[in-house]
Amino acid sequence: MKVLVAVKRVIDYNVKVRVKADQSDVDLANVKMALNPFCEIAVEEAVRLKEKGIAEEVVVVSIGPKAVQEQMRTAMALGADRGIHVETDDLPDSLAVAKLLKGVVEKEQPQLIILGKQAIDSDNNQTGQMLGALTGMPQGTFASKVDVDSNTVSVTREVDGGLQTVKLQLPAIVTTDLRLNEPRYASLPNIMKAKRKPLDTLTPDDLGVAVKRTVKVLKVEAPAERSAGVKVADVAELVEKLKNEAKVI
């Protein structure tokens, strides 16, 4: 079985972004970039399927400018076998990404496609579900457990009320939640090995997809700042303040 994993290059999760003074966007100049944490979990899950002998090949795909190859190499250092880079300098929205991924799915015919549940920059949480609709495949989103059988996959999903389990016919789409696994660290030899793994480049044209955006960003602002309040000396003062000053208890 072939597993396709979609990975996105995003700002490192430890970095607190700042908004540009002209409010056109956030400032990403000289900011540390990384593999989206949910995509890292997706790669780890695929590699574990390979280690268990369920998957034969793990292919990573990323859409974006040349720089995304850095994160694709990271994914290969974690164990993915090869990469497909769909190169574009336009910033595709989730629908365009899903259309491009559909093109890759048609070429590669994977049985399982794993994505992150959410990119931590746009916080969209859309792409896997959109790819499901476009390909007609079933989806198991926000997965905390994935069990692959010969023709089906059982996915335990983290939902607001607790956990839900669904059974999907393959080929299927899974999006990862935080508890699915704990990604490994890439070892130095594996980082070296990853540099020689095959990485093909395609364009949106090759896939017959026009990258367009129908949602325009008019403005990006900093959120209202909360000012730090006061320190209280003890529980008695805290309770007194909550009762008489804040009047919330």
Add this chain to the structure above:
Amino acid sequence: MSILVIAEHNNSELNPATLKTLSAAQAIGGDIDVLVAGDGCQAVAEEASKIGGVNKVLCASNAAYGHFLAENLGTLVAELGKGYSHILAPATTTGKNFMPRVAALLDVAQVSDIIAVESADTFKRPIYAGNAIATVQSEDAIKVITVRATAFDAVSAEGGSASVETVDAAHASDKSEFVGEELAQSERPELTAARVVISGGRGMQNGENFHLLEKVADKLGAAVGASRAAVDAGFVPNDYQVGQTGKIVAPELYIAVGISGAIQHLAGMKDSKVIVAINKDEEAPIFQVADYGLVADLFEVLPQLDQSL
């Protein structure tokens, strides 16, 4: 303008997030229809018909929709939604699951998690874990939107008398099947709807110690939440997680106990009205957003708090 709001419910009652989504719909303006899709959900449709300002309720009751599977619900909503200018659903795990399928089937983008309506095509939404707020304008003919419930006041559940129309369409995918669920049973208020939330972090050390929080929660009528670290460590189940990638809460009072205040946690609670932080490290970033900070050992503080309430 005509708006279709997808009700969130459990086949027996409406989830309050629906009333807040309706408030966003009213801010857009226009005729508002509500879709109640589920299995044996007629009582919910009746309940929805009484909400003020609702034009019409569509009730699609079929086994295919009983567990709100995205494949089935997505197809239904895309089909019914074609004639509307806007389709709205709460940004719950159910809404997040099926709405992007609706958008893709209609070949339009989705605007996720809006916190304000500027005009019929312009909305505000948080990005980068709430560290920036984007104002976005959609050119799509049908706007598919999920709504962050905490950012809107609920509309009144009464005062309406909409007609209820039955929808017969049954979309049952044979590719996806519900197997089972483990839903949390709790006497306490639901996290996203509670007036007071008390959350524990890694500082709680283990799941047993959450009893210390629960005692205080019971006195305050509070819901109990947690940081990711506490969930990952297995102290409490996943549905307790508050944050960028967990639940968004904005109660009157939020008490963070043994939580450092990582940006991903703050993203889920910093719109609370009053924030209290209890942490033994006075440098913990949580104090930068707390109205009242208590630098102390939580194992001493929690029993005292329980006593004094």
